Amino acid sequence: MQWTNLSEQTVYKNRWFRINLADVELPDGRHLDHFVIRLRPVAVATVVNEANEVLMLWRHRFITDSWGWELAAGVVEDGEDIETAAAREMEEETGWRPGPLRHLLTVEPSNGLTDARHHLYWADEATYTGHPEDDFESSRREWVPLKLVPDMVARGEVPAANMAAGLLMLHHMRLG
DSSP states (O other), X not given: OOOXXXXXXXXXXXXXXXXXXXXXXXXXXXXXXXXXXXXXXXXXXXXXXXXXXXXXXXXXXXXXXXXXXXXXXXXXXXXOOHHHHHHHHHHHHHSEEESSOEEXXXXXXXXXXXXXXXXXXXXSOEEEOSSOTTGGGOSEEXXXXXXXXXXXXXXXXXXXXXXXXXXXXXXXXXXX
């Protein structure tokens, strides 16, 4: 059953997102108003070293007032390549410049309300460039054994769905 978006009007916008009101036609011909949040793409990156440790950030999210493990991430700037944005974010937030990045997966974390797409990348090598420029984004940055990831996710220590999906995929790829 397919819903049809007939039109959208912008209700609010800023440089981060746009809130639109859509006129949606249901398969039976009825219409409903549906709010849609239009977001910039998000680029995510990490590295897994030879010891099968993954570079992660421990951070607080004020919106949910929660702490958890995450990967370096941020919005893709206008005209920026997604992979380039992922590498930039990783270096800015961790102080590590990734080697060649490989696409891991793309997820839509809330596709019933937003058009957000999170593009996750990983590398198997990185170079330390110094203290992270954006050190305010996390309390600490650590190399975490990939073998611990499934239990960390199960305990809720990786609360963001996009991060959990990427970490579980890396665990599967590297450790089977």
